[in-house]
Amino acid sequence: MSLIRKIKDYYKRNKEQECTLFTTPSHAQGCFIPQKAADLLGEKFYKCDFSEIDGFDNLRDPKGILKNIQTKLTKIYDTKQTFMLTNGSTSGIIAALISAIKPSDKVLIARNCHISVFNALVITGAKPIWFLPKYDSEWDVFEGVKVKDIQKEITLNPDIKALIITSPTYEGIHSDIENISKLCKKHNIKLIVDEAHGALLNFYDLNQKPAIKLGADISIQSLHKTAGAPNPCALMHISKKSDITQSNVQDALNLINTTSPSYPLILAIEATTDYLASMNGKNNIKKLISYITELKNSLKDKLLFYENNSDSTKLLVKFKNVSPKKASGILNRKFLIEEEFTNKKALLFITGIGTDKRKINKLKSALSDIATNYKSNNNKSNQTIEYSSVTIPKSKLTPKEAYYRKRKTIPKELSKGKICSRPILNYPPGIPLIISGEVFNDEIISMIEDSTVEICE
Numbered sequence: 086m087s088l089i090r091k092i093k094d095y096y097k098r099n100k101e102q103e104c105t106l107f108t109t110p111s112h113a114q115g116c117f118i119p120q121k122a123a124d125l126l127g128e129k130f131y132k133c134d135f136s137e138i139d140g141f142d143n144l145r146d147p148k149g150i151l152k153n154i155q156t157k158l159t160k161i162y163d164t165k166q167t168f169m170l171t172n173g174s175t176s177g178i179i180a181a182l183i184s185a186i187k188p189s190d191k192v193l194i195a196r197n198c199h200i201s202v203f204n205a206l207v208i209t210g211a212k213p214i215w216f217l218p219k220y221d222s223e224w225d226v227f228e229g230v231k232v233k234d235i236q237k238e239i240t241l242n243p244d245i246k247a248l249i250i251t252s253p254t255y256e257g258i259h260s261d262i263e264n265i266s267k268l269c270k271k272h273n274i275k276l277i278v279d280e281a282h283g284a285l286l287n288f289y290d291l292n293q294k295p296a297i298k299l300g301a302d303i304s305i306q307s308l309h310k311t312a313g314a315p316n317p318c319a320l321m322h323i324s325k326k327s328d329i330t331q332s333n334v335q336d337a338l339n340l341i342n343t344t345s346p347s348y349p350l351i352l353a354i355e356a357t358t359d360y361l362a363s364m365n366g367k368n369n370i371k372k373l374i375s376y377i378t379e380l381k382n383s384l385k386d387k388l389l390f391y392e393n394n395s396d397s398t399k400l401l402v403k404f405k406n407v408s409p410k411k412a413s414g415i416l417n418r419k420f421l422i423e424e425e426f427t428n429k430k431a432l433l434f435i436t437g438i439g440t441d442k443r444k445i446n447k448l449k450s451a452l453s454d455i456a457t458n459y460k461s462n463n464n465k466s467n468q469t470i471e472y473s474s475v476t477i478p479k480s481k482l483t484p485k486e487a488y489y490r491k492r493k494t495i496p497k498e499l500s501k502g503k504i505c506s507r508p509i510l511n512y513p514p515g516i517p518l519i520i521s522g523e524v525f526n527d528e529i530i531s532m533i534e535d536s537t538v539e540i541c542e
């Protein structure tokens with residue numbers, strides 16, 4: 086039985102014979118709702134919010150309806166096991182590293198990974214070996230990871246135990262997972278793919294198969310980013326071919342997750358994945374892609390779109406004569422359109438299951454208006470962080486060691502040669518300039534916007 090059916094049945098039965106709960110949550114299925122919350126959320130949210138009462142199972146050790154949903158997901162995604170996450174891909178990424186390695190193992194990591202990977206390093210005590218994927222300065226984005234990006238590191242560090250990469254990236258760019266996974270297998274390295282932005286890959290051809298089908302051991306997908314679920318619904322998959330076990334991952338999830346998972350979110354995960362796997366879901370994605378293709382075709386003479394091995398739901402757009410910053414201001418103020426992110430060269434629009442034709446048309450007219458009627462005096466950005474020229478700072482401590490050192494705040498000008506205590510990142514997309522345990526150098530100091538930094542004493 087599904088959770089959705091179970092909740093409906095509960096209320097049907099309750100009409101006939103009232104069941105009185107003396108359990109958490111203490112709003113008691115909506116007997117108490119602060120008016121301000123009721124006005125915005127309505128009572129249905131509260132009515133679906135249960136604890137693990139009789140028959141409602143337990144996400145830490147699922148044996149009943151929650152197990153049924155995960156078994157259904159395991160079939161849909163064709164995995165050894167798929168886990169529901171009500172604490173985002175962040176929790177899945179941390180649990181993936183906990184389950185794939187032992188403390189102080191070496192982990193190879195693409196530097197453009199999300200902050201959750203750095204948090205996982207603090208929690209596990211793993212020793213990071215960094216590499217920078219190729220940087221495309223024309224678009225201010227990192228390209229996908231290729232085998233040659235990691236080959237050298239694997240030769241230099243034959244004891245690497247896991248590799249973590251982000252694919253698709255925040256901007257939708259895919260990595261060569263298939264060949265990377267072959268190399269990982271050869272060297273007995275676990276491949277973890279942060280697929281937070283790729284939750285639609287299993288349901289429609291978006292220029293890449295899902296990582297789990299291409300040889301990854303574990304992948305993690307945020308259902309809230311593109312697949313239409315509320316924040317922070319996500320999934321974690323273990324490949325049928327991986328030797329990571331279901332209990333390895335369940336134990337790791339239990340270490341870091343709440344003991345009170347949100348039932349409204351579990352319900353949303355079930356409803357969203359049922360929908361994605363249905364014909365309606367597939368048709369919805371197909372329609373979305375056709376709207377985007379139409380937008381690109383009609384604006385191709387006025388704008389540039391990033392097309393290099395990327396996910397078709399992401400729109401990374403460059404104006405020929407208007408700076409991204411100026412275009413962003415016009416979009417926000419004149420058209421009340423907010424983009425996901427503006428980098429030094431382009432604007433990023435994230436679309437997904439909830440992006441309908443009306444929205445795409447509104448974006449199309451706004452982009453066309455800006456391209457036709459505006460011009461920047463100087464379209465060159467005055468401050469471009471050229472990651473290609475950045476060397477990853479030297480490391481003196483592991484992120485965990487640095488985390489537990491005493492820290493102090495000092496002016497950034499005095500930080501050269503000192504050990505960083507807390508990561509400094511550009512957010513979004515959350516890629517760090519320097520992380521805990523690394524040593525400040527002139528180049529990094531010149532890129533830090535704040536006047537102070539935190540160092541290890």
Ligand SMILES: Cc1ncc(COP(=O)(O)O)c(C=O)c1O
Pocket residue numbers: 172173174175176198199201251254255279281282307317318319514
């Ligand atoms: C690449 C990437 N990975 C992981 C995450 C974390 O996902 P969640 O918000 O589902 O925890 C994000 C969120 O921005 C992300 O961009």
